[in-house]
Amino acid sequence: MNKDDAIAQWVSIVTNADKSHQDEPTDLWGTQGVRRIDHPCRTRWWSDSTYANTPVSCRIWAGASQTSGASVYKLGPLSRLLWRVSRGNFWRTGTTVRRNMPAATDSVVWAVFLVLALSVVLKVDGASYRERPKSADVLKGDTVTLHCTIDGLPPSEMVQWYGPPDMRHISSGNVIAKRFKGRYRILGDTSRGEHNLQILRAANSDEGEYRCSTLSLDETADATLTVVVPLSGPPDIIGDTAPRKAGQGLMLTCTSVGGRPPPRLTWYNGTRPYKLPDDAFKEGINKGEVMLNLVIPYLTKWDNGANLSCKADQGFPSLVKPRTAVKVLNVRYPPTVTVTPKSSRVMEGESLNVTCHVDSNPPADVDWRKVGHALPFRVDNRGQVLHLDRVSSSDAGIYQCIAENGIPPDGYGTFTLEVLFTPRIRQTFDTKVSVLYGQDGFSLECVAEGNPRPQVRWRRQNTELYMGNPLVLSPVNYDVEGKYACVASSPGFASVDKETFIDVVGKGM
Known part of the structure; x- marks a missing residue:
């Protein structure tokens, strides 16, 4: 031969x-x-x-x-x-x-020795992909199947699978290469062109590009397999976690170690994500460690109680849920005071409550005082609530709430009380006033108080003739002798009066 x-x-x-x-x-x-x-x-x-x-x-x-x-x-x-x-x-x-x-x-x-499966087929027309492999995600240790179906294949032609690392040959037809046996297998009805690659107990080394092809097709069908290793726990928040004063800054670092792929870290204030600069993200010195810094240059009272959370998301919600760490901010700030009501108009004899609302951290001690005066003895100072019982006209004035929590400045708020009361005529003249006959002029003033401020007039007895205040008599003779009444009137109240007798003395008859 x-x-x-x-x-x-x-x-x-x-x-x-x-x-x-x-x-x-x-x-x-x-x-x-x-x-x-x-x-x-x-x-x-x-x-x-x-x-x-x-x-x-x-x-x-x-x-x-x-x-x-x-x-x-x-x-x-x-x-x-x-x-x-x-x-x-x-x-x-x-x-x-x-x-x-x-x-x-x-x-x-x-x-020349045949090391892997030999696939020699005649090139034919009409072969096409009915189902191409699609990129897939799998949890480490789970099973995943990449589907590939090719129509129009002659019985002698074999479908090839290639994969990581570096597009190694995995299978020809139903035959699995030696290095892949055990965890890899071909599923489906090969007579119908179904050559689905199933991977058992997915490992990190299975991640990469896979290709389903046959030599009768000029094109290839590729898919990416991602092997997901979940995080072992939530991220850590590192930094000065002691209470801060308003006006101070804060720096925190969110750190996550492990997981495949590494998670994407995001800081949130409540449900609102922070927009951070690119250099806020860093890779740690340890393998698989990622960090994201949060810098708040100026804390305000509104930051107190805020839920600062760091979310680590690997981007595969169907396989692994995001992990979150939360820190509640404790920001100390001085008191601010709001008094309700700010003012009130009450009838004499009524009672009322005034509340001093204090916003502070830590909580403040609250005290009340009346500006320029001591508190009335009928006042019950119950911390944030000031109770005034059966108020009188003397209770009218400005009241002040003072709140103190050790962080200056103290907080102040005021309340103005107006008391409505009936007119009262003060004792400024006697019931009988003697006037010298022939005197060129004589005046008598009536002093009245009340709220609203009363109108004061004089009226001669048995007449409807009103005169102004003070009462002026000129010239003084016996015709002006008689009873006069001082009348004080305020809207909403009955008029009050006080009488006096003008006695003209001097020149005989």
């Missing part, structure tokens, strides 16, 4: 295809021993007598097809060749592999 026939026989056994000939390798690297060639496998028969009767063979690792008629093997993107040289030196000149001056007795045997 000649060399050509021998190779044809071997190719027929291995690939059930025609022999290959009249071509040569296009890339060879390494000098001796095992060589790998990342290109289509082509074998050239030389006429050199040195190679007479030398069996030469080319065996393909994976992903090869032979085009009908041309007898040329076409390899997939990850196909590999192994060249084994038992003796002799070889080198590369151009695109030809030649032997360097072999001795006549040298025995050179070239053997």
